[in-house]
Amino acid sequence: MHLHPFELHRPTTVEETVRLARGLPGGFDWLAGGTDLLPNYKMHLNVRPHLIALGGVDELRGRSGGRVGAMTRLGDLERDSEFGASYPGLAEAIGEVATPLVRESATIGGNLLVETRCFFFNQSLPWRESLGYCLKADGDRCHVVPQKVKCYATFSGDVAPALAVLDARVEVAGPDGRRSVPLLALYDAAGDGIRRTHLGPGELLVAIDLPDSARGMPANYQKLRVRPAFDFPELGLAAAGRIVDGRVESLALAAGGLETYPRRFDELTGPLLGERLSEERIRALAESVRLAVRPVHNTFLAPDYRRRMVAVFVRRAVARLGSVPGGTAG
Ligand SMILES: Cc1cc2nc3c(=O)[nH]c(=O)nc-3n(C[C@H](O)[C@H](O)[C@H](O)COP(=O)(O)OP(=O)(O)OC[C@H]3O[C@@H](n4cnc5c(N)ncnc54)[C@H](O)[C@@H]3O)c2cc1C
Ligand code: SF4
Numbered sequence: 421m422h423l424h425p426f427e428l429h430r431p432t433t434v435e436e437t438v439r440l441a442r443g444l445p446g447g448f449d450w451l452a453g454g455t456d457l458l459p460n461y462k463m464h465l466n467v468r469p470h471l472i473a474l475g476g477v478d479e480l481r482g483r484s485g486g487r488v489g490a491m492t493r494l495g496d497l498e499r500d501s502e503f504g505a506s507y508p509g510l511a512e513a514i515g516e517v518a519t520p521l522v523r524e525s526a527t528i529g530g531n532l533l534v535e536t537r538c539f540f541f542n543q544s545l546p547w548r549e550s551l552g553y554c555l556k557a558d559g560d561r562c563h564v565v566p567q568k569v570k571c572y573a574t575f576s577g578d579v580a581p582a583l584a585v586l587d588a589r590v591e592v593a594g595p596d597g598r599r600s601v602p603l604l605a606l607y608d609a610a611g612d613g614i615r616r617t618h619l620g621p622g623e624l625l626v627a628i629d630l631p632d633s634a635r636g637m638p639a640n641y642q643k644l645r646v647r648p649a650f651d652f653p654e655l656g657l658a659a660a661g662r663i664v665d666g667r668v669e670s671l672a673l674a675a676g677g678l679e680t681y682p683r684r685f686d687e688l689t690g691p692l693l694g695e696r697l698s699e700e701r702i703r704a705l706a707e708s709v710r711l712a713v714r715p716v717h718n719t720f721l722a723p724d725y726r727r728r729m730v731a732v733f734v735r736r737a738v739a740r741l742g743s744v745p746g747g748t749a750g
Contacts, residue, residue: 455522554571574678580682601618642733666742713730
């Protein structure tokens with residue numbers, strides 16, 4: 421596996437970065453830590469002739485209160501004890517990404533935009549060539565759900581669900597200036613699965629903003645994967661909320677690793693607000709999440725198993741948020 425030749429650009433401000441992106445013939449990719457993009461380039465997956473490295477743009481780095489620059493490395497956030505104490509579920513998710521070595525290069529912005537995964541896509545060029553390629557790179561059909569329109573590759577980032585349950589927003593910069601959007605609005609959930617986000621041409625992530633309400637919010641993250649030391653999520657479930665004396669003051673659940681985009685389950689948790697929780701109600705919630713999700717068979721673990729595990733994770737997540745009278749730990 422070798423890298424195609426590309427031209428590397430190193431801007432130093434957001435404005436220069438956006439300007440540069442306008443005039444590059446043949447297309448470009450933003451390069452953050454490169455831990456996802458460069459392995460994909462080595463497999464000749466959708467390579468572009470230009471890479472714009474974001475590492476020299478100071479504004480994108482570091483944390484100030486609830487604002488985290490898109491280029492902040494996961495390893496730095498992991499060592500930030502004040503961050504970990506303020507956002508325990510988020511810190512848990514960050515600590516579950518890849519390996520300690522990868523987290524030294526991997527950034528939080530890159531994690532939110534990590535390429536979706538499928539075992540017909542994350543393969544070498546000869547492997548894909550022998551099968552005839554697929555919609556997501558070089559081909560015109562899907563090997564998972566036979567049709568020629570939509571890709572069902574799985575969103576496999578750990579951090580997005582943990583941010584989503586905290587109502588995080590992202591700041592985006594582009595040719596038309598800057599805008600702030602709720603994190604989940606970034607993802608093009610109704611699209612063809614190939615265009616993954618609502619980022620316009622030349623737009624990049626500048627920062628993630630956590631609201632004041634997220635600080636100190638009880639939260640947790642659980643991950644299902646084949647090799648615990650290493651692998652992408654086959655399911656990642658984040659939960660946040662306050663359950664006081666068995667009554668639900670707030671509750672949010674979000675999952676990744678199951679479908680093409682990370683998603684929240686407000687339509688299922690909403691009816692529980694203000695209600696007293698019982699073991700029966702938690703089981704009913706877990707079952708409704710299981711029925712709502714639609715994983716397909718394009719990662720290692722079978723879709724049915726991942727659906728059953730999401731129900732298990734929901735029960736455990738809620739039990740960890742607060743004690744439920746008469747309930748067990750799931
Ligand atoms: C062995 C291994 C195991 C892994 N396991 C996991 C895992 O368990 N969980 C997990 O979540 N990930 C995993 N990853 C994937 C990856 O390491 C992480 O998701 C990482 O956080 C990606 O960040 P990065 O900075 O390296 O992104 P890059 O690889 O640089 O970029 C990823 C994508 O985001 C785009 N991008 C990056 N920054 C911006 C920005 N500011 N604005 C717009 N677009 C941007 C890039 O153009 C690219 O498309 C693994 C990778 C490896 C090699
Ligand atoms: S889901 Fe289908 S189109 Fe998407 S990567 Fe897999 S085989 Fe390709």
